[in-house]
Amino acid sequence: SQQGEEDPQALSIQEGENATMNCSYKTSINxxxxxxxxxxxxxxxxxxxxxxxxxxxSGRLRVTLDTSKKSSSLLITASRAADTASYFCATERVGNTPLVFGKGTRLSVIA
Amino acid sequence: DVKVTQSSRYLVKRTGEKVFLECVQDMDHENMFWYRQDPGLGLRLIYFSYDVKMKEKGDIPEGYSVSREKKERFSLILESASTNQTSMYLCASMRDSSSSYEQYFGPGTRLTVT
Structure with a gap:
């Protein structure tokens, strides 16, 4: 059962730019x-x-959480080529259940 | 640093074979997990374990079983491998489930069933 959904699925930016990825989820979380x-x-x-x-x-990372909208965003500032990767959000739902991962955002940082 | 190791990075098996994927963690973590990762589907939980000799089904347990005889080791077993089990398998461990902790992942085993 997929809980988190990342958006966009893929993102391509130039080195030095900021990258923003979003995650939406469905149920209450810890x-x-x-x-x-x-x-x-x-x-x-x-x-x-x-x-x-x-x-x-945390360093160049900034995460926000809006529980009323059931959404989160991950901002990577001043991106580097080494930031090229897939990024996943994972939610721990209320009730002590295992993490549920989204499908990820593929980030490409072009030097 | 927590270290999670998996027995193989790449594995090729034939249809019908019994396959063992081993995972070992060195930080005395209570919880261990097995996921499979497929393009477009993300990570899906197969089985997990909160303690030695305990196991719980995840979202897609069919065709798999697990064994946790020792705290540090969690094995995933494909009783009779099929081509639709070709995938990347990821093992993870976590301190315990009493509070909010992160999971530590192994490097993954890419299994191909022919």
Whole structure:
């Protein structure tokens, strides 16, 4: 059962530009997480935002969460070629159930 | 640093073979997970385990079984491999389910069934 849906499916930007990815979900959550996956590799956790938080920063990453709209956004500022990867949101639903991952956004940063 | 290892990066098996995918984590995590990842479908949960000898079905358990005899090891078993099980298989571990924690992933096993 897919909970999160990322938008856009693919994004191509120039190095130095900002990249914004969005995630929408359907049911109440405990937290929302963002992961990155380089081609053919496992996922790497980027950031976790709890349901009572609205915004969180980590380096060049900024995540927002709007529980009333059931949506989140991931902003990568001053993108680099090394940011090229797929980005997934994952939600932990209320009730202590496993994370549910979206289908991901493929980000290409062109040098 | 947490390390999650998977027994093979690439595996080619024939239809009908029994396939074992092994996953080991070194951080004494309680929870372990098996996912498959297919283009356009994202990650789908096959099975997970909250403790040794415990297992729970995920969203797509059909055709798979699991074994967790030791805390650090979680095995995925394809009893009789079929071509529709050709996929990338990802194992993950997590500290426990009592609070909000992230999952740590292995590098993945790309399985091809011919």
């Amino acid at each position: 937290n929302l997480q963002w992961y990155r996956q380089n081609s053919g590799r496992g996922l790497v956790h980027l950031i976790l935002i709890r349901s009572n938080e609205r915004e969180k920063h």
